[in-house]
Each structure stands twice: as structure tokens, then as C-alpha cells.
Amino acid sequence: MSWASWTQFFGLLNWHDAVDILAVAVVIYNLLLLIRGTRAVQVLLGIVFVGLVYYAARWAELVTLQTILESLLIALPFAIIVLFQQEMRRALANFGRNPLWGLAKSQQMASGFGDIVLAATTLSARRIGGLIVIERLQGLRTYIENGIALDAVLSFDLLINIFTPDTPLHDGAVIVQEDRIAAAACFLPLSANPSLAKDLGTRHRAALGISEETDAVAVVISEETGIISIACDGEIVRELDGKSLRNALYKYLITDQYPPGPQGPPAAGSLPPPGARGSSG
Numbered sequence: 001m002s003w004a005s006w007t008q009f010f011g012l013l014n015w016h017d018a019v020d021i022l023a024v025a026v027v028i029y030n031l032l033l034l035i036r037g038t039r040a041v042q043v044l045l046g047i048v049f050v051g052l053v054y055y056a057a058r059w060a061e062l063v064t065l066q067t068i069l070e071s072l073l074i075a076l077p078f079a080i081i082v083l084f085q086q087e088m089r090r091a092l093a094n095f096g097r098n099p100l101w102g103l104a105k106s107q108q109m110a111s112g113f114g115d116i117v118l119a120a121t122t123l124s125a126r127r128i129g130g131l132i133v134i135e136r137l138q139g140l141r142t143y144i145e146n147g148i149a150l151d152a153v154l155s156f157d158l159l160i161n162i163f164t165p166d167t168p169l170h171d172g173a174v175i176v177q178e179d180r181i182a183a184a185a186c187f188l189p190l191s192a193n194p195s196l197a198k199d200l201g202t203r204h205r206a207a208l209g210i211s212e213e214t215d216a217v218a219v220v221i222s223e224e225t226g227i228i229s230i231a232c233d234g235e236i237v238r239e240l241d242g243k244s245l246r247n248a249l250y251k252y253l254i255t256d257q258y259p260p261g262p263q264g265p266p267a268a269g270s271l272p273p274p275g276a277r278g279s280s281g
Contacts, residue, residue, distance in 0.1 A: 047076070113249055116176070119159035120219055120228050121242045129223030130163040131173040131203050133188070134253065138214045140182075144175050147186030154179050163221075173206065173218075189213055193234070200236075207231040217252045219245070 054069040116132060123130045133140065148169055152158055154176055162169045162184050172185035191208035200208075207218035212234040220229045220236075229238040230248045237248060 113246055115154055115156040115159065116219060116249065117242050117246045118156050120221055120245055122160060123163055123221045124226040124228050127223060127226045128163055128165065128221065129203055130221040131207060132159070132176060132219040133173050133210055134176045134217045136215045136217065136253065138216070140175050140214060140216060143186050143188060144183040147172060147175065147183035149183050150181050152181045154181050204229065204236065208234060208236055217249065
């Protein structure tokens with residue numbers, strides 16, 4: 001098309017059309033972000049492939065193949081609901097978020113950074129496995145109810161005691177709501193992502209699973225290697241130290257919740273150094 005043709009084309013568009021196109025582009029972009037890196041991508045490609053084969057069969061007048069594919073396409077809407085139920089739940093939950101509620105919760109959660117970071121680094125040094133799930137905007141009541149209710153103040157000592165081997169609550173996840181430990185020994189859904197590294201065990205898959213199902217942030221300490229990882233939005237970042245873990249928590253729990261203000265994260269000196277408490281053993 002020539003420049004004159006493009007000019008004539010855009011001249012036919014009014015502001016309603018521009019807003020309509022922009023809204024559709026935003027929706028498609030967010031849907032692609034939602035399924036990025038998940039098995040839904042392969043499912044979507046399979047559906048597109050079936051559609052292309054159907055139109056090719058119509059063009060080539062392959063009646064039998066066309067009839068079979070038409071029968072499959074009739075059931076396609078129901079198949080999409082079943083196959084994409086996890087992604088649809090995440091999308092609806094994202095649409096229902098309340099930014100003001102998130103602001104209040106994030107400010108309360110900021111006070112617990114020190115205990116979580118110190119507990120994670122201490123567990124890492126002792127090669128003790130742990131899984132700490134931090135609630136953000138979406139409620140985790142379903143997972144809290146399948147564990148042991150505590151409703152205790154979040155503290156370094158309590159976290160270390162929970163994950164100490166051979167204690168009644170060490171197996172499972174701790175769920176943190178605001179500045180309190182809601183429950184321990186909680187069972188979480190395991191991620192079914194086929195692209196995960198083979199060396200990731202059940203704890204890491206549970207951390208990824210809860211981050212895929214909800215907007216929660218999960219801190220994982222490997223029992224075998226002592227490596228600290230953090231999972232959020234279906235992605236995992238590994239090999240963190242105390243400082244990088246604290247920065248990641250601030251990013252996920254504070255910065256991502258509302259626009260950053262003039263006050264940045266607390267100074268590094270506000271946290272006690274790893275090993276300052278509970279370093280024995």
C-alpha cells in the first residue's frame with residue numbers, strides 16, 4: 001500500500017475506533033502475559049493448528065476431514081473452559097484486585113521482612129528445608145484450612161522452630177498473612193510446568209504451583225543445597241542471598257502493589273546480619 005492509501009485508511013478511523021483497537025490490543029497483550037511460560041501456550045498452539053487444518057480442508061474440499069473437524073470445533077468452547085480453567089481463575093482474580101486494600105496489606109507486611117529474610121538465611125546455613133508463602137491480594141484461605149491453624153505473630157524464632165526437622169509442623173508450607181503466621185504444615189498444589197529443571201523437588205514445585213494459582217509470593221530453602229529461591233507469578237528466581245532476597249520481597253510485596261513513592265526500601269542496616277540470632281548448630 002502506498003502512503004496515500006495509508007493516509008486514506010487512517011482518515012476513515014474516528015476516536016471510537018482508536019479506543020476500540022487499543023482496548024483489544026491491551027486485552028490480547030495481557031492474555032499472552034497470563035499464559036506465557038505455561039502449558040497453556042502449547043494447548044493454544046494446538047487449537048490454532050486444528051483451526052488451520054479445518055480451513056485447509058474446506059479449501060481443498062476434503063469433506064470427511066472437514067466434517068470430523070467441525071464436530072471437534074463444536075465442543076471447542078467447552079474444551080477451552082476445561083483446559084484453561086487455571087488461567088481463567090488467575091485472570092478473574094487479577095481483575096478483582098483492590099489496589100487500596102493491597103496498599104494497606106503491603107505496608108503491614110513490610111515490618112516482617114527482617115524475620116523472613118533472617119529465618120531464610122539461617123535455614124540455608126543449616127541446610128534445613130523450608131517453604132514460606134506470603135499472601136498478597138488474593139486470599140489463601142483454602143490452603144490455610146488444610147494446614148494447622150496458628151494465627152501467631154510473625155517472628156524469626158517461630159519460623160525456625162516450625163521448620164526444625166522432626167517437629168510436628170516442619171513438613172509443609174507456612175502461610176503468612178500481613179504480619180502474622182496464619183497456618184503451618186499446609187499442602188500446596190504442585191506445578192505441572194514441563195519446562196522446570198529436573199533438580200527442582202517437591203518444595204520448589206509447590207512454590208511454583210501456589211504462585212501459578214494465586215498472586216502469592218513463596219520463599220523456598222532447599223534442604224539438599226541450602227539455596228534460597230523465590231517464586232512469584234509462575235516464575236522462580238534461585239540462588240539468592242539475604243540482600244537479594246530482601247530486595248525481591250520488597251519488589252514483589254511493595255513496589256508491585258502500588259506506584260513507588262519517595263520512600264524506598266528500608267536501609268540495609270535496619271536488618272540484623274544473618275547469624276546474629278539463632279546461629280548456633
